[in-house]
Amino acid sequence: MAGSSTPAAGGGGRPPLFATEKPKRMVAYRLYACTIFAGILLIWVYRATHIPPREGNSLGWRASLGLLVADVLFGLYWVLTLSVRWNPIRRTTFKDRLAGSYGEDQLPGVDIFVCAADPALEPPMLVISTVLSVMAYDYPPEKLNVYLSDDAGSAVTFYALYEASEFAKHWIPFCKNYKVEPRSPAAYFAEAATPHDACSPQESLRMKELYKDLTDRVNSVVHAGKIPEVPESNRRGFSEWNETISSEDHPSIIQILIDRNERKTVDVDGNVLPTLVYMAREKRPQEKHNFKAGSLNALIRVSSVISNSPVIMNVDCDMYSNNSESIRDALCFFLDEEQGQDIGFVQYPQNFDNVVHNDIYGNPINVVNELDHPCLDGWGGMCYYGTGCFHRRETLCGQIYSKDYKEDWARGVGTAQSADELEEMSKSLVTCTYEHNTPWGIETGVRYGCPLEDVITGLQIQCRGWRSVYYNPVRKGFLGMAPTSLGQILIQHKRWSEGFLQISLSNYSPFLLGHGKIKLGLQMGYSVCGFWALNSLPTFYYAIIPSLCFLGGVSVFPEITSPWIIPFGYVAVAAYSCSLAESLQCGDTAVEWWNAQRMWFFRRTTSYLLAAIDTFGGMLGVSESGFDLTVKVNDSQALERYKKGKMEFGPISGMFVILSTIALFNLVCMVAGLGRVLWFEGAEGLGPLFLQAVLCVAIVAINAPVYEALFFRKDSGSLPSFVTLISLCFVSSLCLQAI
Numbered sequence: 147m148a149g150s151s152t153p154a155a156g157g158g159g160r161p162p163l164f165a166t167e168k169p170k171r172m173v174a175y176r177l178y179a180c181t182i183f184a185g186i187l188l189i190w191v192y193r194a195t196h197i198p199p200r201e202g203n204s205l206g207w208r209a210s211l212g213l214l215v216a217d218v219l220f221g222l223y224w225v226l227t228l229s230v231r232w233n234p235i236r237r238t239t240f241k242d243r244l245a246g247s248y249g250e251d252q253l254p255g256v257d258i259f260v261c262a263a264d265p266a267l268e269p270p271m272l273v274i275s276t277v278l279s280v281m282a283y284d285y286p287p288e289k290l291n292v293y294l295s296d297d298a299g300s301a302v303t304f305y306a307l308y309e310a311s312e313f314a315k316h317w318i319p320f321c322k323n324y325k326v327e328p329r330s331p332a333a334y335f336a337e338a339a340t341p342h343d344a345c346s347p348q349e350s351l352r353m354k355e356l357y358k359d360l361t362d363r364v365n366s367v368v369h370a371g372k373i374p375e376v377p378e379s380n381r382r383g384f385s386e387w388n389e390t391i392s393s394e395d396h397p398s399i400i401q402i403l404i405d406r407n408e409r410k411t412v413d414v415d416g417n418v419l420p421t422l423v424y425m426a427r428e429k430r431p432q433e434k435h436n437f438k439a440g441s442l443n444a445l446i447r448v449s450s451v452i453s454n455s456p457v458i459m460n461v462d463c464d465m466y467s468n469n470s471e472s473i474r475d476a477l478c479f480f481l482d483e484e485q486g487q488d489i490g491f492v493q494y495p496q497n498f499d500n501v502v503h504n505d506i507y508g509n510p511i512n513v514v515n516e517l518d519h520p521c522l523d524g525w526g527g528m529c530y531y532g533t534g535c536f537h538r539r540e541t542l543c544g545q546i547y548s549k550d551y552k553e554d555w556a557r558g559v560g561t562a563q564s565a566d567e568l569e570e571m572s573k574s575l576v577t578c579t580y581e582h583n584t585p586w587g588i589e590t591g592v593r594y595g596c597p598l599e600d601v602i603t604g605l606q607i608q609c610r611g612w613r614s615v616y617y618n619p620v621r622k623g624f625l626g627m628a629p630t631s632l633g634q635i636l637i638q639h640k641r642w643s644e645g646f647l648q649i650s651l652s653n654y655s656p657f658l659l660g661h662g663k664i665k666l667g668l669q670m671g672y673s674v675c676g677f678w679a680l681n682s683l684p685t686f687y688y689a690i691i692p693s694l695c696f697l698g699g700v701s702v703f704p705e706i707t708s709p710w711i712i713p714f715g716y717v718a719v720a721a722y723s724c725s726l727a728e729s730l731q732c733g734d735t736a737v738e739w740w741n742a743q744r745m746w747f748f749r750r751t752t753s754y755l756l757a758a759i760d761t762f763g764g765m766l767g768v769s770e771s772g773f774d775l776t777v778k779v780n781d782s783q784a785l786e787r788y789k790k791g792k793m794e795f796g797p798i799s800g801m802f803v804i805l806s807t808i809a810l811f812n813l814v815c816m817v818a819g820l821g822r823v824l825w826f827e828g829a830e831g832l833g834p835l836f837l838q839a840v841l842c843v844a845i846v847a848i849n850a851p852v853y854e855a856l857f858f859r860k861d862s863g864s865l866p867s868f869v870t871l872i873s874l875c876f877v878s879s880l881c882l883q884a885i
């Protein structure tokens with residue numbers, strides 16, 4: 147499609163603002179996929195035709211039936227994953243044309259929503275660094291409006307934002323004059339100060355000192371938990387807080403900290419600053435608040451009276467902008483005359499700035515960002531994942547796409563009202579009762595009452611006829627924090643996979659909701675995550691049963707001399723080589739790939755398995771598994787261990803019992819199984835058990851960090867001996883099965 151529009155066709159045609167390309171290697175990939183599929187079919191045939199008779203060897207019969215089911219499930223899941231490899235596309239934007247076609251003064255207004263929920267988990271300095279990074283976007287400040295939603299209604303966060311609004315008067319001109327990147331002061335000053343070319347060392351030093359003062363002031367208030375006296379003339383906002391206010395029980399508070407209509411709020415160079423608004427919606431213990439979805443909907447309403455910009459961007463408070471041009475990039479999609487009218491939202495990838503080289507958790511998710519998401523985009527519908535996303539305001543408000551729909555890019559609020567009037571008016575929009583008996587949370591705004599409301603909201607927008615776009619620039623748009631403890635990751639994935647499974651089994655399933663509205667490939671693409679949890683069942687089976695049979699000398703795979711071994715060998719070798727090649731091509735190292743495989747295995751045998759159990763248990767009315775562990779905050783020792791590549795286990799948890807049981811059991815099977823075969827039968831005896839031996843060794847190899855934590859490590863991040871003890875009980879009872 148690139149460059150296909152002919153200028154001046156049908157009057158004032160403007161040149162395209164973005165281009166879409168397809169990589170060439172897709173034919174080769176599709177051929178490869180066909181051979182894998184043939185291999186899978188042969189495996190199914192083998193499984194169906196090689197079930198041993200029931201009498202005599204009962205273990206072999208049961209195991210073979212189970213493996214038939216497991217292989218069928220794996221194969222079907224593999225077919226789903228084809229959708230996220232089939233049709234990747236790559237987008238490029240032409241920002242310079244944007245400025246050429248639309249004068250700066252014709253660019254649309256943009257409202258930016260930053261969501262914060264808990265000042266203990268999200269320290270105020272982190273929040274205001276994010277706020278400052280988005281206030282400093284390379285965009286006309288009179289068109290930029292930044293809203294912070296503080297769901298805890300914390301006076302300390304408000305104080306930090308007030309300090310940030312003062313600091314912005316120095317920071318924003320500094321960024322713009324010297325073209326500083328990144329524009330989060332925390333990230334900029336953390337980057338071992340390579341002073342900017344254009345910027346004199348004195349200037350840089352002065353800025354650094356101002357930032358240090360800000361940090362000291364804010365942190366001392368955080369430690370004291372109390373606001374210092376602020377001169378009355380300076381800010382009236384602080385009077386909103388009193389002793390009766392708590393994070394779960396407070397009235398609505400709206401404060402316009404920087405009002406662009408007020409002439410006196412300019413930066414040190416005399417330029418206007420972006421509007422800055424603090425919002426804490428009303429919260430009462432007896433009223434549902436719907437978490438982040440609730441605060442996004444409150445922000446949509448508040449911003450509609452204060453700025454009402456046609457474009458809305460939202461970002462989590464721990465994810466700063468690393469690219470000051472992201473707004474212009476996103477607008478290239480919306481404003482393109484030929485291909486832009488039906489684009490509802492533009493999603494940026496999630497990237498991390500705290501991961502170390504060869505991260506033990508395989509956190510660099512390059513394959514997801516460089517392959518999976520471009521494929522969803524290829525089907526016309528990147529999903530919305532709740533942060534780093536630009537929306538048209540109207541799509542969030544339930545607008546259905548039609549050819550006649552014309553966006554009003556010039557919209558905004560007309561007559562200038564005073565900040566006091568606007569604050570009073572907006573307060574009434576964010577009370578607990580405002581949404582009662584309204585379509586908010588159902589047809590309007592972000593969806594309520596379902597897990598993963600972001601994803602459902604995005605899917606609903608696509609079902610209303612809008613397309614979405616994925617944009618992944620070389621310099622990443624947003625950087626956040628990756629979790630750096632195994633417990634955190636497993637818990638996070640349990641929540642996600644449980645949410646996805648519940649969606650897939652409900653009326654919101656992409657196959658039902660999207661039927662006839664979005665492409666089949668996209669429905670399948672959504673279902674790749676949708677069935678994460680189900681895919682755990684065959685994985686768990688494969689981690690236990692073939693090894694158990696190996697220990698008992700029961701063969702459940704073709705013999706090494708049989709031609710049937712070819713499809714098994716081919717599928718395994720080809721699939722893993724392809725996966726490794728993809729990772730390397732997307733910029734991961736081989737070690738990161740290996741670590742990611744380990745996490746893949748860990749998540750499927752714990753998070754996803756428990757998610758499946760809890761979901762089905764919930765449907766049958768059985769209570770939760772209670773296997774969850776409490777997430778603990780990173781301490782400095784844990785951070786050191788992370789940097790050294792040591793896996794962080796920590797407190798006792800059911801998930802770790804599963805992990806260490808699988809690891810120990812396979813170790814026993816490998817040692818005892820190999821010993822038994824070689825002792826009694828010699829190398830000949832290995833023939834019928836060859837693939838099982840390979841599988842068992844592979845599981846042992848991938849579990850290396852578990853053995854380290856069980857046997858060698860003494861630090862607080864290793865596995866508690868109680869876990870070892872319980873696992874040993876499980877392992878012994880499993881081994882008895884084999885005998």
Ligand SMILES: *[C@@H]1O[C@H](CO)[C@@H](O)[C@H](O)[C@H]1NC(C)=O
Nearest residue numbers: 327328468469497620621622
């Ligand atoms: C973030 O921005 C900095 C400064 O421009 C750049 O050097 C870095 O590569 C960016 N990070 C990512 C992950 O793109």
